[in-house]
Amino acid sequence: MRLLRDEAPQSVNRRLGTRFWIFPQPPFIPGYEQPDRVWLSIPPDEIGPGPSDATMYVVDPLFETRPYGLDRLPPFDGAGHPPVRPGPDRHFDSISPDSREFLPVHAYACVHFVLQIWQSYVGRPIRWFFDQTFPRLEIVARVNWDNAQAGYGFLELGVSDTDGIRRPYALNFDTIAHEVGHLILLSETGVPTSLSRGADFFVFSEAFSDIVSLISFLHFDTAIGRLLRRTRGNLLLYNELNRFAETSPETQVRLASNFRRMSEVTREVHDRALPFIGAIFDTIVELYHRELVQRGCADRRLLDVDLRELAQLDFDRFRAATADAFQTRPLIFELALTAARDAVGQALAASLGALDPNTLRLDQAASAVVAAASGATAEVLEINFEWREIIGRR
Ligand SMILES: [Zn+2]
Structure with missing residues (x-):
């Protein structure tokens, strides 16, 4: 209790982390219509507009964009929606889940949430396998593609199209966590350079x-x-x-x-x-x-x-x-x-x-x-x- 009294509210807040909304399952799944408020273990003053931080940033293309591939890698150099800023209290949970701005914020929160869980299991920070080329992961909040993928320096999220109903993968925790899983594995084991026969x-x-x-x-x-x-x-x-x-x-x-x-x-x-x-x-x-x-x-x-x-x-x-x-x-x-x-x-x-x-x-x-x-x-x-x-x- 003494700690709380002696410190300025700002620094107490700083230690707690930063608030976001995450949908544990996409919001169209019955029982999961409401998002959870989560605290990411990163202080508000280490998150910039985007959101962005020292290990990752989100871009949100303004126009339809092709996915990355062998011929095209980050950084995104097209026109984008303006980077999203936090509320006056420097947290991101004042952004309405119904708004367009919510997509990049949700994608960022999911990636960060998963990474912090696995960093605590590994017991140290996970260094991206591509950090010699790209110091930060680029998260593309929306590409013109019915899929999601993680690759060399990027994680990009398309839009699923089932029977004409379009649902952005940026709202799909399951998909995002899976892609972060690929990045974590490559970062921890290194990238395979010449797979031997029968390798799995x-x-x-x-x-x-x-x-x-x-x-x-x-x-x-x-x-x-x-x-x-x-x-x-x-x-x-x-x-x-x-x-x-x-x-x-x-x-x-x-x-x-x-x-x-x-x-x-x-x-x-x-x-x-x-x-x-x-x-x-x-x-x-x-x-x-x-x-x-x-x-x-x-x-x-x-x-x-x-x-x-x-x-x-x-x-x-x-x-x-x-x-x-x-x-x-x-x-x-x-x-x-x-x-x-x-x-x-x-x-x-x-x-x-x-x-x-x-x-x-x-x-x-x-x-x-x-x-x-x-x-x-x-x-x-x-x-x-x-x-x-x-x-x-x-
Ligand atoms: Zn996969």
Whole structure:
């Protein structure tokens, strides 16, 4: 308390960071119409118009722009909308989510939010792999393209067009987090220069980016709350989760809760990435169970059965026990899920330094994640990677 009294309000504010709005899921998804107010851990006086800072800046082209490619790289040199400025209090949450100016601000906030999560897992600032050429990442808030991509010095966001309904990817946290995942991986492992035969770098890159999106999504308190309330704490049960996941509005959950093993996938990169993503998701769910059991919120027998092959009777019993506990102790469930999330996120981030992008195979990536984890996390990861046929049984 003394600290608060002795310091000027401005410096207290400075330490807290800067306020923004983020939609954890695009605003057209039912249940996610309202954005979350988030504090980015960067002081207001380090954010310039754009928004921009020492590591990234946003440009918002005035006219239709082609995406970047081999023949065209940053910086953007066309006409742009004026860089967006913060409100009089130097925060950005006074900008209305309905306004045109909101797009660049939201894109910036999402990139920064994801980066700060993964920097804390890695334990130090992440240096862009392109920083010899471009000191800062250029985020293009809107290009004329039905896609989004990250590349050498840039992250650009197009506009999706489904049945004539146009939705800017700048409002899509899932897509932005995935693209930031690609940038983080390349920055931590280095860029592959000559891929050896059978190397899985691009497959791993897709898996890693989807996991970055999932784990980053689980950093919104409101998202965790909604997920748990809707399932009444019941991420416990694979059958249930699968049913729920099929209709889940959370893109990340829908994708991650798959049952694919390596013998069941094609060579196509996104398909081949599924078992790895599934193994990570299963591990989060299983660590969540362990935490709940330890805190007396779930039946201990839950840890002894293979949840992928649970009988209906057991299923109903576990579900009832969990729902009762969730009714009275919802906070414990949130704690359990965030602990599971962070144990896995940290192991994944710590594994990256051990990977060689030129020769990387999925089994090596999996072993590196297991080696970077500790105790129960390592044990559960290993079992799940084995079940997915990514690593052999020992
Ligand atoms: Zn991708």
